[in-house]
Amino acid sequence: xxxxxxxxxxxxxxxxxxxxxxxxxxxxxxxxxxxxxxxxxxxxxxxxxxxxxxxxxxxxxxxxxxxxxxxxxxxxxxxxxxxxxxxxxxxxxxxxxxxxxxxxxxxxxxxxx
Amino acid sequence: xxxxxxxxxxxxxxxxxxxxxxxxxxxxxxxxxxxxxxxxxxxxxxxxxxxxxxxxxxxxxxxxxxxxxxxxxxxxxxxxxxxxxxxxxxxxxxxxxxxxxxxxxxxxxxxxxx
Numbered sequence: 001x002x003x004x005x006x007x008x009x010x011x012x013x014x015x016x017x018x019x020x021x022x023x024x025x026x027x028x029x030x031x032x033x034x035x036x037x038x039x040x041x042x043x044x045x046x047x048x049x050x051x052x053x054x055x056x057x058x059x060x061x062x063x064x065x066x067x068x069x070x071x072x073x074x075x076x077x078x079x080x081x082x083x084x085x086x087x088x089x090x091x092x093x094x095x096x097x098x099x100x101x102x103x104x105x106x107x108x109x110x111x112x113x
Numbered sequence: 114x115x116x117x118x119x120x121x122x123x124x125x126x127x128x129x130x131x132x133x134x135x136x137x138x139x140x141x142x143x144x145x146x147x148x149x150x151x152x153x154x155x156x157x158x159x160x161x162x163x164x165x166x167x168x169x170x171x172x173x174x175x176x177x178x179x180x181x182x183x184x185x186x187x188x189x190x191x192x193x194x195x196x197x198x199x200x201x202x203x204x205x206x207x208x209x210x211x212x213x214x215x216x217x218x219x220x221x222x223x224x225x226x227x
Contacts, residue, residue, distance in 0.1 A: 004155070030213070031213060033215065035218075041220050041221065042117070042205055042218035042219050042220040042221050043156075043205070043207075043218040044218075045114070045215055045217060045218075048215055088156065090156070092213040098171075099212055100158055100213065101158070101216065102155070103155040104155060105153075105154070105155050
């Protein structure tokens with residue numbers, strides 16, 4: 001079965017610093033989703049990538065999809081305390097009768113003022 | 114996009130009892146889903162809630178333990194039955210147009226079983 005590995009597991013940065021979170025799939029990526037989750041809240045949709053080389057931005061957050069590496073990276077520029085939370089990647093499990101979204105374990109981000 | 118509400122937001126229950134979680138979507142979505150998020154584990158799909166018929170359960174989840182209803186397009190309930198401490202988790206509902214399309218999530222229900 002397909003698995004998604006996120007790295008790093010957790011991250012603490014100083015406000016204003018840039019950071020990158022990676023999501024690597026064990027199989028071909030058919031679609032990759034990034035969500036953010038704050039404590040006690042549901043998942044907030046950030047963006048979805050489908051094509052190799054695709055890059056999308058949401059405010060100061062940019063995500064790219066590298067089909068060859070079966071990987072997506074999420075980059076935050078000039079981080080702010082409001083960026084703190086858990087970032088989850090989800091992927092289309094691909095072909096098969098039980099096609100569904102599968103998820104990484106998440107990357108916990110803390111931003112120190 | 115869809116706005117999804119869930120209640121209760123949290124509950125503490127005794128072993129052997131049941132908890133029913135309600136999920137309301139503000140617009141009609143084709144599909145509604147129920148997930149479990151246990152500490153240290155990835156988000157796990159429990160079932161797809163089907164309007165007017167039995168839910169479709171994922172491997173490892175059964176109707177007796179997790180009965181689900183979806184009487185109309187915008188409302189669904191998940192019951193977690195015969196609770197044990199292992200059921201302590203966050204339960205999330207989501208809605209979308211397909212199993213692998215963008216899903217919009219409710220705020221989650223944090224269940225603690227004593």
